[in-house]
Amino acid sequence: MRIINLDNQYSIVCNTKNTRNGFKHVGTLHSNGFSVSSTKICYLNRTWERFTYESIAVKMISEHFEGAEKEKYLDVISKENWYALYDQSKN
Numbered sequence: 166m167r168i169i170n171l172d173n174q175y176s177i178v179c180n181t182k183n184t185r186n187g188f189k190h191v192g193t194l195h196s197n198g199f200s201v202s203s204t205k206i207c208y209l210n211r212t213w214e215r216f217t218y219e220s221i222a223v224k225m226i227s228e229h230f231e232g233a234e235k236e237k238y239l240d241v242i243s244k245e246n247w248y249a250l251y252d253q254s255k256n
Contacts, residue, residue, distance in 0.1 A: 166179065166180050167179045167218055169218065169222050169241075169242070171238045172238075174196055175196055176194075176195045177192050177193070177194055177218075177225050178192070178193045178195060179191070179192050179217075179218035179221055179222065186209055187209040188207075188208055189205050189206060189207040190205065190206050190208070190218055190220065190221040191205045191221070192204050192205070192218070192221035192225045201229070204224055204225055206220055206224060219242065222242050223239065223242060226242065
């Protein structure tokens with residue numbers, strides 16, 4: 166499980182679940198601690214994401230936000246990518 170905080174109001178809780186043919190990433194958008202929406206992406210064997218849960222986070226933002234707010238949250242995801250790469254380099 167990973168929580169991606171978009172700002173003080175919104176966060177995306179991401180999980181991985183097994184399926185019969187592979188796995189899926191499930192993302193739940195939370196607003197002020199309450200579940201607002203959920204989405205999923207199914208995979209057969211692997212993803213080609215820059216960091217785990219990148220695709221589900223981008224999908225969630227694209228489905229629920231528009232305009233400047235959408236761009237702001239996509240920028241947060243871009244910065245999340247930098248932090249994920251930085252954390253991996255410390256191991």
